[in-house]
Amino acid sequence: MQATRRQIVAALAALPLIGAAAPRTRVVLLGTKGGPTPGPYRAAPATLIEIDGRAWVVDCGNGVANQLAKAGVPLDALARIFVTHNHSDHMADVGTLIELAWSSGLKAPVTVHGPPPTGRIVHDQLAAFADDIAARIREEGRIPLAPLVRVDERANPGGVVRDGGTTVTSCLVDHETVRPAFAYRFDTPGRSIVISGDTHYSDDLVALATGADLLIHEAIYAPAIPRMAGENAPTLADHLRRSHTRAEDVGLVAARAGVKKLVLSHLVPGGPEITDAMWLAAVRTNFAGDVVVGRDLMEV
Ligand SMILES: [Zn+2]
Ligand SMILES: [Zn+2]
Numbered sequence: 444m445q446a447t448r449r450q451i452v453a454a455l456a457a458l459p460l461i462g463a464a465a466p467r468t469r470v471v472l473l474g475t476k477g478g479p480t481p482g483p484y485r486a487a488p489a490t491l492i493e494i495d496g497r498a499w500v501v502d503c504g505n506g507v508a509n510q511l512a513k514a515g516v517p518l519d520a521l522a523r524i525f526v527t528h529n530h531s532d533h534m535a536d537v538g539t540l541i542e543l544a545w546s547s548g549l550k551a552p553v554t555v556h557g558p559p560p561t562g563r564i565v566h567d568q569l570a571a572f573a574d575d576i577a578a579r580i581r582e583e584g585r586i587p588l589a590p591l592v593r594v595d596e597r598a599n600p601g602g603v604v605r606d607g608g609t610t611v612t613s614c615l616v617d618h619e620t621v622r623p624a625f626a627y628r629f630d631t632p633g634r635s636i637v638i639s640g641d642t643h644y645s646d647d648l649v650a651l652a653t654g655a656d657l658l659i660h661e662a663i664y665a666p667a668i669p670r671m672a673g674e675n676a677p678t679l680a681d682h683l684r685r686s687h688t689r690a691e692d693v694g695l696v697a698a699r700a701g702v703k704k705l706v707l708s709h710l711v712p713g714g715p716e717i718t719d720a721m722w723l724a725a726v727r728t729n730f731a732g733d734v735v736v737g738r739d740l741m742e743v
Contacts, residue, residue, distance in 0.1 A: 472740065526561050553592060705735070
């Protein structure tokens with residue numbers, strides 16, 4: 444039986460276009476140490492999602508621009524920043540990253556998505572660079588920075604943005620007194636990626652991460668909490684327990700969400716005293732799937 448012209452056209456339309464490869468998505472852990480105190484072993488929290496050469500950065504701990512350079516990302520590729528919550532290990536360098544991207548040749552707009560007071564933080568951090576920005580416009584012929592900076596500040600969870608085949612959604616997570624705190628899900632043409640932000644065990648996060656290809660989740664090593672808090676600091680120990688997720692419970696989140704791969708990041712404590720084997724043993728109490736202990740500049 445001869446195929447009709449309509450059938451041939453339909454069959455051709457169903458084939459992938461020659462040369463039109465699927466957008467390449469690369470996920471790189473830029474910094475994997477949780478908490479505000481810098482350490483020699485891991486950099487401050489930040490994660491790169493690179494889609495077809497455009498850099499999206501989730502959280503901007505101190506040193507994020509340098510970590511992007513080490514990951515081989517030109518700073519003028521910066522397109523979007525997603526802030527999970529207003530703690531310094533997540534937003535200390537949000538304005539600095541934008542300024543350094545601009546002084547490295549940024550010409551396209553950058554949008555910062557985040558909870559209140561993200562807009563004020565971006566404005567105030569960039570204000571500290573006013574003289575430098577004016578000097579570089581004057582001396583280096585750079586275009587004005589202000590028109591390139593956009594802020595999408597929102598207090599409520601849900602749809603965040605759709606961009607080039609990628610959809611970003613968020614949910615509220617439980618970071619004790621810091622509210623709102625978000626987790627983000629990125630459904631790209633190639634992969635679904637969820638980043639927990641800082642949170643205690645969260646059923647909302649389980650729902651957001653359901654069926655995801657990759658879950659990057661914060662983790663605290665519970666047996667280390669008394670030592671970190673100091674023997675006479677029950678308040679801090681209590682805070683750490685209520686605002687972060689024990690590695691055992693990270694495994695529970697991954698198991699309940701049915702994710703294909705779990706990556707631990709934002710590790711507390713972030714030093715070598717907790718070995719990969721110790722982290723994995725804790726997670727394995729509840730999750731039998733693919734799990735990786737994150738390290739800086741690791742592609743996951
Ligand atoms: Zn944190
Ligand atoms: Zn936090």
